[in-house]
Amino acid sequence: MGSLPAARRFNVDSVCIIGAGPSGLAAAKYLVAEHAFSRIQIYEQRSTPGGIWNYVPHQSLGCRDVDVPQKDARAGADRPKWHPNDAAGVPDKQMREETVFMTPLYDRLETNIPRDLMGFSDLEWPEDSQLFPRHETVLEYIERYAEDIRHLIRYKTQVLDVCLTADERWRVKTRDVSRQDVRAEREETFDAVVVANGHFNMPYIPDVRGMQEWSTAYPGSISHSRFYRTPDQYSGKKVIVVGNSASGVDIGSQIQQSCSSPLLMSFKSESFLVDTPSPDKVDKPLIAEYITKDRSVRFEDGTIEQDVDAILYCTGYFYSFPFLKSLNPPVVTSGEKVENLYQHIFYQPHPTLAFPVLNQKVIPFPLGEAQSAVIARVFSGRLGLPHEDEMKAWEQDWMKKNGDGRKFHVLKFPADADYIDELHDWAVSADGEGQDVARADEAGSGAVVRRGKAPPYWGEKEYWMRERFPAIKKAFQDMGEERHEKRTLQDVGFDYEEWKGRERG
Template identity: 30%
Template sequence: MDVKTVAVIGAGVSGVSSAIHLRNAGLDVTVFERGDVAGGVWVYDPRTALEPSYPAILPSVGDSPIFDSLLESKDRRVRRDSPVDQDFSYLKPRLNTKDLEILHAPPGPCYQGLHNNVSTPEMKLRTHDWKPDTPDFVPHDVLATYIQDTAAANKILSLISFRTRVTKVEKKGEKWEISTAKLIDEDSEKEVRESVQFFDAVVVASGHYHAPNIPDYPNLNAWKTAFPARISHSKSYRSPAPFTGKNVLVIGAGVSSTDICRELGGVANKVWQSSRGGEYDLLPSMLPDNCTRIGAIAGFSPLASVTELRDEDTLTGSIVLASNDTITNIHHIILATGYHMSYPFLSHLHADDTLPNQASETTLVTTGQASPTMSRPFHFSSFKQWL
């Protein structure tokens, strides 16, 4: 089949780059971006997404099951084996503009102090130069602006349908049916308008930093229920200011965790960083002086009783390590435990309970991980790859 029309999902660096090259090849391109601007993971939003489920919902469900459930014509319901309630329609009359905006396009993980850790010369796109004298390492807003400038300079902004969430992608004969939900202003209020379009090919460039991975630690759910404001995923982290003078446990030892620990080091009283000893964990020598590397978390102690905490109070109970040691006197817990690969608009290609090495040829994502038998009809573009 001749490919003439292409849908690109996402307007981060990979989506913008893909759209430019596809357009330059003579194809008719439409980009769907659920946010207001291009820039992907580098777009900073002081707001945060709604809290995820503890433990994490299934990868096939995605990062906003409430919004998906509210759609008038939604024929793909939340999976029956999901721990998330099936019907959120009772919430619809209560939603205000702010709620609807966040449910439609949950803010990403970009925090105030985020910088690139790959130099700008290495990140330069073929289709647009950096401004003269751009430093090697720059804040997030410089990176977001660069992606937006690239889209403008290559005249593809008109190809991007902003505030448009892709809700379903399905093969219908020789075409791909793309269902979308667009957030529009209607008489000073927000309204969601659903539509369906058909394309010859699809590029998925939606990234994978949107569906938090919340491990199923024993009693973590009870702790989150008892102390909702004291336990969060790193996706909600914006600045170290709220943790001034506090004792903080950061679970995970990857890039984001270490960056957050370094920021917390300047304001917190004491920081602990938990590491499982994974291959992507950074060296403890990168941590600030008031941060201690500890071992893997085994679980959380049962809570005998729950009382309302004052700001200066630490969490009741103890955190149990795999070594059987315990940590106490913690004010806040940040789970820097990564993200699921999640394509809720392709839920039929997920196999949430299947191990990657047991996946069929039609499985795209297994237990939150990419299947080694990645489906061939799609092109997946990672924003880590700069074209």
């Protein structure tokens, strides 16, 4: 991270957080712990916390054609869908309608990170949850994490626009999405904004020769992992899965069990995950051309496959913040990265706008905590930031080392682990760290409180787990249905203490 000149400090009184997913909740907790802000407001467009960990069955949304190709990172706001909610047991004629926002969560999803490494620093997982938790378990875990800050969340509220005012504050325009026929809009002003809405909303589907003609001829045959829910969608079909990162490997292994054999896996480079070879799966290079005749696809090696029923792109997402379209300079152009940021977090021209957990190939929950610890201390004035020209220089230097495209925010191990510890050290260097301060409570009486929340710090054990988690995941998956009974690393053959003893002789 290098030296961090503390030239600018900020006097923030009110903070808006966009999103009540894991990173938004972490930001709120670290802001609350500063005891420095008169108002912290979280806007969440759903009716519950959890962000993308809210599962939405495909049938709730009805049929939807995917834009093919999908190349525009600056499309409009996430559109709510409406469906009946009979959870309250009311008669049909009084049945309420509830908003649903699509998430990329699929029915059989289990985390690809072991719970020992994945969780928040101050909340244990349930003892009976499996080593790689199911998505239902993760949502319950996040809901427990949110318990003490639920009063800060305004649900069913979608952010439409965030713009800078003449006095360098942030005007936030929101819309009520609690009922289909109500579109109440309001504007409120804050000193600072944390953009924690995630980056798994706008699918990326690359443009391939003949793709549009194919999609027109065979509607619905080309899709994206965001719309995948169960392998039954592909039962008996000849399928190509494009992409072999976490979602591609996992979804491919599921589809492989029900599609016409073999499944065709198309990718350009080896996966960081450990994948099991199978006679029911054939690796192919990227698709070079769609040929409408005979439902054919030509790959970059010149081979052609005919009678292809479905192609599922597991090719990731654009960075997209439609409510920040007025920013100049912008944070999104191509959508391959977020621009004009310092340390992947602070908007250089006006650092009271912050973006946690943009990085990829990382462990998001602890990273969200570490970044939130820095954000909270900067907003409270206990940490300073460099001048804008120094921030720009950091971005240019990072770009030279990591590239200007999709790799810009990628932190492959050990860079991600090092970054967490660097953020920790940055946060705890703040003025008055760990000191008690007097703070008036709501009744007006004084109280002494400890200022600041300690961020996570990774030691040898966390590095050990992080380096091995792809192999740990493979060992877990290889156990088949028995994996659901595995709770610990030792249950799948990995023991840190045993390893440490061997290493130290």
